Amino acid sequence: xxxxxxxxxxxxxxxxxxxxxxxxxxxxxxxxxxxxxxxxxxxxxxxxxxxxxxxxxxxxxxxxxxxxxxxxxxxxxxxxxxxxxxxxxxxxxxxxxxxxxxxxxxxxxxxxxxxxxxxxxxxxxxxxxxxxxxxxxxxxxxxxxxxxxxxxxxxxxxxxxxxxxxxxxxxxxxxxxxxxxxxxxxxxxxxxxxxxxxxxxxxxxxxxxxxxxxxxxxxxxxxxxxxxxxxxxxxxxxxxxxxxxxxxxxxxxxxxxxxxxxxxxxxxxxxxxxxxxxxxxxxxxxxxxxxxxxxxxxxxxxxxx
Numbered sequence: 260x261x262x263x264x265x266x267x268x269x270x271x272x273x274x275x276x277x278x279x280x281x282x283x284x285x286x287x288x289x290x291x292x293x294x295x296x297x298x299x300x301x302x303x304x305x306x307x308x309x310x311x312x313x314x315x316x317x318x319x320x321x322x323x324x325x326x327x328x329x330x331x332x333x334x335x336x337x338x339x340x341x342x343x344x345x346x347x348x349x350x351x352x353x354x355x356x357x358x359x360x361x362x363x364x365x366x367x368x369x370x371x372x373x374x375x376x377x378x379x380x381x382x383x384x385x386x387x388x389x390x391x392x393x394x395x396x397x398x399x400x401x402x403x404x405x406x407x408x409x410x411x412x413x414x415x416x417x418x419x420x421x422x423x424x425x426x427x428x429x430x431x432x433x434x435x436x437x438x439x440x441x442x443x444x445x446x447x448x449x450x451x452x453x454x455x456x457x458x459x460x461x462x463x464x465x466x467x468x469x470x471x472x473x474x475x476x477x478x479x480x481x482x483x484x485x486x487x488x489x490x491x492x493x494x495x496x497x498x499x500x501x502x503x504x505x506x507x508x509x510x511x512x513x514x515x516x517x518x519x520x521x522x523x524x525x526x527x528x529x530x531x532x533x534x535x536x537x538x539x540x541x542x543x544x545x546x547x548x549x550x551x552x553x554x555x556x557x558x559x560x561x562x563x564x
Contacts, residue, residue: 270284271314275313304319306320353382353399356390357465367559383399400539400545400549407531409531424540428561435533436507437526438452438523440521451525451527464484465505497520504529539553
């Protein structure tokens with residue numbers, strides 16, 4: 260396996276075409292095909308499915324490509340350290356919870372692109388557990404998570420065990436867990452609700468987030484509807500299919516909330532304050548660009564809270 264081959268498969272993914280990738284890499288298509296086939300043989304798996312319409316990354320290929328990007332970024336860091344220069348990283352990956360997307364992603368993309376127009380910043384929306392797990396695997400450079408103060412001790416122990424470093428930003432009221440419910444539901448006009456009032460209502464969960472709240476809501480025997488897309492979740496809520504629980508910050512500049520289709524109501528028993536944790540690896544030092552990204556993220560979150 261050569262660094263050159265990793266660059267080749269990333270270029271194929273970007274172009275979704277072997278012929279276009281070969282043109283960008285200034286090599287012949289047959290030579291590129293042979294190189295990719297050799298890599299697949301070495302790995303013992305298929306990276307791409309070929310068709311007349313182009314190439315599609317396989318599920319195993321997606322994981323290999325994520326690792327390939329990490330390897331190339333580390334390679335750039337090593338070169339930068341040896342040459343004493345600022346390292347130019349091709350791709351950066353960070354993960355944010357769905358609740359934070361509207362609040363910080365637009366500003367983050369604008370600021371980062373102005374500073375580093377040649378660096379691809381991939382921002383992935385993921386659940387609490389996905390972010391911790393994939394930070395542990397080195398998939399993301401930076402992750403953002405909110406954690407209730409009363410649960411912080413166990414959470415910090417988990418981060419220490421996984422060699423994940425963190426910085427804490429004190430949270431505000433916009434991080435308290437709240438009920439997101441259709442304006443058609445009688446509970447929508449309440450100043451606050453009690454968890455007992457939610458016990459027999461249908462819950463809609465974003466991925467496996469429900470497991471974080473089921474004990475607090477005393478709903479262990481009531482299975483929620485699980486959806487993988489937060490926009491679908493909000494559409495279901497607006498149609499009074501059920502309720503969901505998120506930090507209040509999810510309502511930030513949200514069209515469903517601004518239009519009055521979804522109401523946000525505090526939950527009396529879930530008023531514990533939360534803090535924001537910005538996560539990064541403690542196994543290796545951050546590059547110059549990653550530190551810049553970290554600074555922008557901290558400033559945006561602080562301003563929002």
